Amino acid sequence: MSHLSDLAKLKAQIRSNPNLNVFSGAVGGLASLTIGHPLDTVKVTLQTMKADSSGKMPYAGMLDCSKKLIKSDGILSLYRGLGSMIIMTMPRFALTFHGNALGKQLYAKWFPRDEKKTGVPVGQILFGGTFSQILVSPFIVAPFERVKVLMQTQKPREFKNQWDCFKFLLNKQGLASVFRGIPITYSRDMPTFGFYFLCYELVKYAFDKEGSNPLVTLLAGGCAGVGGWAVAIPMDTIKNRHQATMKKYNSFVTLKHLIKEEGFTGLFRGGGTILIRAFPTNAAAFLGYETCVSLIARFTAI
Known part of the structure; x- marks a missing residue:
């Protein structure tokens, strides 16, 4: 039992070390992408679809969208934009977990916690998670998701691959x-x-x-994904709509058009797909992360 406690303490130290979080976070990101990208394609397609002249939507929901995408373009159509996401996801998760650990360190330095207190330090964790996106969102997520969204939603196919899409954006706009x-x-x-x-x-x-329990890690990771995405859905819909067009206007105009066309319920389109995808994707992410932490701890303890 003492060995287990010592190992648990060592793992906690690794989780709190920003630099050691880089590799573990990258592994978690790769695991997440492997599980989640096909459903992400379906999600983005549902969020960006528009009604035809008769007012009918092209897809009735997640299953209908999946079947029609596979029927029209084959199963590989669900993996459109995967290349840019591989390039993005590993650094994104690496820097997110690094930034989260660094943010928690800064919070603890600025707001020391009473050592007698037990339980989850809510303020510190919220700050760490928020802090983790300061550089990740603008320099990694926004540009790579711009390419991903265009690759996932183009009809007919305008770009051969992610690099072709990137060059088009750069040269034309x-x-x-x-x-x-x-x-x-x-x-x-x-x-x-x-x-x-x-x-x-x-x-x-x-x-x-x-x-130390991988089943709890899967449960906690899945809950993290569902909880995080429940907060993100409206903004994610606006972002994908905004990034799917070549027209030059700001996101407030995108929001105005969306509400005018579909009402506030349009902000939650694809929500079911998002939440279904969120659980296994993030369960895999945290299992990959914690597995890496455990391996580092065991090698360190040798």
Whole structure:
């Protein structure tokens, strides 16, 4: 039991070390992408679809969209934009987990906690998650998701691959077009990742304080994904709508058009797909992360 406690303490130290979080976060990101990208394609397609001249939507929901995409373009159509996401996801998760650990360190330095207090430090975790997106959202997420969204929604196919899409944006509309959607990406990601890490820590604390049970890790990661995305859905819909068009107007105009055409319920389109995808995707992400932490701890303890 003492060995387990010592190992648990070592793992806690690794989780709190920003630099050691880089590799573990990257592995978690790759695991997340492997599980979640096909449903992400369906989600973005549902969020950006528009009614035809008769007012009929092209897809009735997640299953209908999936079947029609596979029927028209084959199963590989669900993996459109995967290349840009591989390039984005691993650095994104690496820097997110690094930034989260760094943010928690800063919060603890600025607001020292009474050592007698137990339980989950809610303020520290919310700050760490929010802080983690300061550089990630504008410099990694916004440009790569701009390319991903265009690749996922183009009809007919205008771009051969992600690089072709990137060159088109750069040559035709300039660098600003590549980074389209930064403010709305910030609005989505900063609160989302605060709740994301908070949900994870709350479930872990409730069922597995030692951090050694992979089933609890899967449960906590899945809950983190659902909790985070429940916060993100409206902003995610606006962001994807905004990034899916070549027209030059700001995200407030995108929001105005969306509400005018579909009402406020349009902000939650694709919500079911998002939440269904969120659980296994983020369960895999945190399992990959915690597995890496455990391996580092065991090698360190040798």
